[in-house]
Amino acid sequence: MIESSRLSERSVEIDERIATYKGVWVFIETDCGHTNPVSWELIGEGRKLADTLGVEVWGVILSAPGDVNYDVAKDAFSYGADGVYLIEDEILGDYRTVPYTKGLTYLVNKYKPEILLLGATILGRDLAGAVATTLTTGLTADCTGLRIDVESNSMAATRPTFGGSLLCTIHTLKARPQMATVRPRVMEMPIKKNNRTGQIVNVNLGMKEEDIITKVVDYIRGQDQIQLAFSDFIVSGGRGLGKIENFRLINELATVLGAEVGGSLPLVQAGWIDSERQIGQTGKTVRPKLYIAVGISGAIQHRVGIDGANCIVAINSDPNAPIFDFAHYGIVGDAIKIMPSLTEAFRNRINQIVV
Ligand SMILES: Cc1cc2nc3c(=O)[nH]c(=O)nc-3n(C[C@H](O)[C@H](O)[C@H](O)COP(=O)(O)OP(=O)(O)OC[C@H]3O[C@@H](n4cnc5c(N)ncnc54)[C@H](O)[C@@H]3O)c2cc1C
Helix, strand or coil, X not given: CHHHHHHHHHHHHHHHHHHCCCCEEEECCEECCEECCHXXXXXXXXXXXXXXXXXXXXXXXXXXXXXXXXXXXXHHHHHCCCEEEEEECHHHCCCXXXXXXXHHHHHHHHHCCCEEEEECCHHHHHHXXXXXXXXXXXXXXXXXXXXXXXXXXXXXXXXEEHHHXXXXXXXXXCCCCEXXXXXXXXXXXXXXXXXXXXXXXXECCCCCHHHCCCCCCCCCCCCCCXXXXXXXXXXXXXXXXXCHHHHHHHHHHHHHHCCEEEECHHHHHCCCCCHHHEECCCCECCCCCEEEEECXXXXXXXXXXXXXXXXXXXXXXXXXXXXXXXXXXXXXXXXXXXXXXXXXXXXXXXXXXXX
């Protein structure tokens, strides 16, 4: 009897504490004044969650001091944020886990948001894990859907599980904030409204360089980074191409269309393409206007990466291939024979338009 009354007292305590957390936050990822677009996609998504809850959306910017931070804040308002918490400090110039975790956890403990969203980028994944661990709260990584469950008044965060064969929905019921990461291009980019304004709250980090053991010695940028996630046109190859020499058919069509080149996981494993070009659950999520899938079966792990494409054209010799269940247009036949004619037809059509 005593134990059960203690338990219910404890449960009431937790519920009361949880009720003090309000609002939806998005961590705005910046690098030398450039904002990762996933931050705007998340502000758009955060706006929908906040409207359902009847609360505000705020962004968080952690950065070295500079006027550019105020431009980023203005962009955040245009995409739907009501306000921005801004911590400026030289220490935050290059990303390091310790000062960024300190800044974000300090803000959360002070202002208590009920939801905190971050991009599932290299930086976002590192920071989200460190912040969730420090705050001892729940984090659902790589979500593909977020909504408010009205009954429990909690965020329902959906993500693939069991190798992508199932989708599971996770709730953080007894801790706050409810945290989630979402990969770039999974959510739609919101419409920018330049007349929107918002509030900026400046906060001090209160940390010294001597407190941080990691130092940034050099910054080596990758060259010719592949912008697959943001390409409007993608031609993608799969195992149905048969051999590496046939991949030139993908390159040729992509060149004619001015498209990026992608592929399925087996092609990465076979060393035909760079892992940066892999599309799907463990690769990139894309949202092109046109996605041409050549010799790709359409396994669920590939499909989750292309669900946001406006138009999917599939070329496959098997009329029962799963890709035909969700492609907008399908060509049944041998890709090795079809591709040269298709490329030629596109070339002629484009030449006619240009002339
Ligand atoms: C945890 C996990 C994560 C994964 N992540 C990813 C991921 O991110 N991305 C990904 O792609 N996969 C991923 N996979 C693998 C996925 O399950 C599939 O095995 C993979 O997508 C299949 O690639 P494919 O369609 O190229 O090959 P296959 O499944 O072998 O399909 C080849 C297709 O080509 C067709 N074909 C054959 N010959 C021709 C021809 N001459 N002309 C036209 N069509 C032809 C066949 O009918 C077939 O449909 C993952 C799997 C797991 C377990």
